Amino acid sequence: MTDSARRPGPAGRRGDETWLTEVAREAAADAGGAPVELLGDYLRLLTDAAVTGRRPRRGELDAVEVLGRRAAEQGVSAGRAVRLYLSAARLLWRQLPHLDRSADSETVRAAADAVLHVVDTAVATLAEGYAAARRDLVRREEALRRELVDDLLRGDSDLGGLVERAEPFGLDLARVHQVALAAPGRRLPDTEAAISTLERVVFDRLGDRDVLVATKEGLLVVIAPADEATPGGARGGGPSGELGTLMHGELDRLVRGRPWQVAVGRPHPGLYGIARSYEEAREALTTARRLHSGTSVIDAHDLLIYRVLLRDQPAMVDLVRAVLSPLGQARGGAEPLLDTLAEYFACGEVATEAARRLHVSVRTVTYRLGRIRALSGYDPADARDRFTLHAAVLGARALDWPRRPLPA
CATH class of the missing domain: 3.30.70.270 (Reverse transcriptase/Diguanylate cyclase domain)
Known part of the structure; x- marks a missing residue:
């Protein structure tokens, strides 16, 4: 490449094309093969700032924000996109021969200040566009995921469509x-x-x-x-x-x-x-x-038994009413007796363990079991009665009785 091809003239002239294209390619390679197109007019903004001190206009920064969105949509990482812009600025600065020949430190300082301002503003704008696009992508993915979950939980009949949507x-x-x-x-x-x-x-x-x-x-x-x-x-x-x-x-x-x-x-x-x-x-x-x-x-x-019991709710209501409703005649109501039965069955019909779980004496447990036998006519110690009582207790718990009245 000749010096005339490498040397930048006033920003925006066609004579800059070869020089800027080479800088863009080197920057893309340095950024791990990031797409050159993501630079847009960024190099021209840097060159313009170095030569004239001009700062980017709002419309030019809007274009950079669009490029940040495009990077996110193309799957380019934020780190690679930022590195692309920083590498481009570094390579461009090294190839500004009019600054190399300048003996005026103020000129160099002013050019550096202008270029760094463009780098700072452009990279921040690029990151904002990238973040906005990522938020949009996340929202879209979340919406698609929620729709997929809804259809899966509903058992949607479109099997082929669900398989295709689930694959991503x-x-x-x-x-x-x-x-x-x-x-x-x-x-x-x-x-x-x-x-x-x-x-x-x-x-x-x-x-x-x-x-x-x-x-x-x-x-x-x-x-x-x-x-x-x-x-x-x-x-x-x-x-x-x-x-x-x-x-x-x-x-x-x-x-x-x-x-x-x-x-x-x-x-x-x-x-x-x-x-x-x-x-x-x-x-x-x-x-x-x-x-x-x-x-x-x-x-x-562990709750399959309740599905069986409540599948025929009218029959369960009849069972609870016939077997357990007489317990309501006891002093204190039916609930203490139900709690005793529940713990008695849960611990394998051991009165001592039931008393420990209920925080009462063994004598209280045996007394309550006697009252249940006297009021209901079902004996918790009898094998046949025990099954009926246990099923009725489970049904009462599922129906939330006696806290709630039994359904009519």
Whole structure:
């Protein structure tokens, strides 16, 4: 390249083209192969500032902001985009021969001040455009993710469309999945912190593919793979319990939202398995609330008996009314006797352990069991009566009786 080709003339003249093009190529290579097009007229702004001291106009800065948006849309990292602009300024400054020959330090200082002002303003504007585009991309992705989650939980019939939409999020709908719902103790003013917390810990444990975290109707939703689980979800400390415990442990660290309650549906295969697991988790959360359960992590598998009992609600109401309503004649009402029965059955019908759990004496427990036998006609010690009483107690808890009157 000749000196005449390298030497810049007054900014904007066609004679500058070769020189500026070479600087742009070198800067792009120095920035890890960033697209040269992202420089736009930036080099001309620098040259103009060095020669005339002119500062960029509003319209020229708007063009730089557009280039920042374009960098984000093209997937160029913010670091590479900024490095491109800084490298271009450094290379251009080194190839300003009229400054090399100048003996006037004030001239050099003025040119440097003008160029640095352009660099400072342009890089800041580029970063603003980049950040704005990233926010827009995040909002669009969040909207697409929320729509995808809604359709997955609803069991949308357009299987082909769902598979195509799920692919960018790394979700393989052929795998076995389970759904967990996290309910805050009080409404969150901002769910972003909770989503970020869940994403960080779940992605770290399960990987960033095949996991979706979103919100729905005030609940945090996690769709996670469960290939190692048996479809239908065997009871025990398997993947369901692990996911729920993992989520609750992280969410409970947040100051806002406590106490959290997490319900986990059983693992099921395929697209419709996600919707089924979600319905189980939602039903488990609703049932736990009706039972006034303070359990932090609820496994849908543990509440299957309530689904059976409440499937025929009229029959359950008849059972509770026939077996337990006579207990209302006791001093203090039916509730103390129900609590005694519940703990008695829960601990394997050991009166001593039931008394410890109820914080009463063993004599009180035996007295109450006698009153239940006398009022209801069912003996908790008899095998046949015990089954009827236990089913009635579970039904009463599900119906929230006697706190609420039985349905007509």
